Amino acid sequence: MRRLLFIVPLLLFVALVGYFFVALEPGRNSTDLPSTMIGKPAPDFSLPGLPGSPNANGQFVKLGFSKQDMAGRVVVLNFFASWCVPCRVEHPVLMGLGPTANTPVVGIAYKDKPEDALAFLKEYGNPYLAIGVDLDGRTAIDFGLYGVPETYVIDKTGVIRLRHVGPLTAEAVAREILPLVAELSAR
Numbered sequence: 001m002r003r004l005l006f007i008v009p010l011l012l013f014v015a016l017v018g019y020f021f022v023a024l025e026p027g028r029n030s031t032d033l034p035s036t037m038i039g040k041p042a043p044d045f046s047l048p049g050l051p052g053s054p055n056a057n058g059q060f061v062k063l064g065f066s067k068q069d070m071a072g073r074v075v076v077l078n079f080f081a082s083w084c085v086p087c088r089v090e091h092p093v094l095m096g097l098g099p100t101a102n103t104p105v106v107g108i109a110y111k112d113k114p115e116d117a118l119a120f121l122k123e124y125g126n127p128y129l130a131i132g133v134d135l136d137g138r139t140a141i142d143f144g145l146y147g148v149p150e151t152y153v154i155d156k157t158g159v160i161r162l163r164h165v166g167p168l169t170a171e172a173v174a175r176e177i178l179p180l181v182a183e184l185s186a187r
Contacts, residue, residue, distance in 0.1 A: 047132030
């Protein structure tokens with residue numbers, strides 16, 4: 001019994017040291033959140049639209065959005081909400097992303113009242129060519145969403161190629177999004 005009292009704390013200490021050794025590995029980004037969806041087809045979804053004002057290009061936004069609407073083109077899909085403070089931070093970056101990436105940017109209003117999402121877009125501008133409303137969060141769950149904002153790049157065949165967790169920055173767009181969109185668009 002005395003040996004067990006000595007061995008158990010020793011084993012716990014070794015396990016803890018092993019955990020910290022892996023967690024504090026040099027070059028490891030602790031903010032990376034793995035996604036099992038990368039390289040897999042986007043989930044099937046069909047969402048009602050958010051009626052309202054034209055986007056920044058003066059085009060009227062398509063009412064509703066589904067997986068079928070993405071077929072044959074590269075799409076940047078952004079989950080957002082009016083109640084989300086980081087969404088407000090990333091919004092200026094989104095406003096310039098569509099024209100810069102030369103690809104559609106689509107929004108999904110996550111668990112947001114349509115009138116609140118519409119007020120948000122009227123105040124900050126509308127970067128989206130289409131907007132779907134995910135009131136119950138089912139589509140977000142199917143995508144494996146951790147929280148808003150999250151942005152996905154989906155290729156012409158409907159496969160998820162990138163997931164960016166958190167607010168987009170100009171640096172992340174230049175480093176991750178634009179090169180990938182250019183590569184996928186060229187295929």
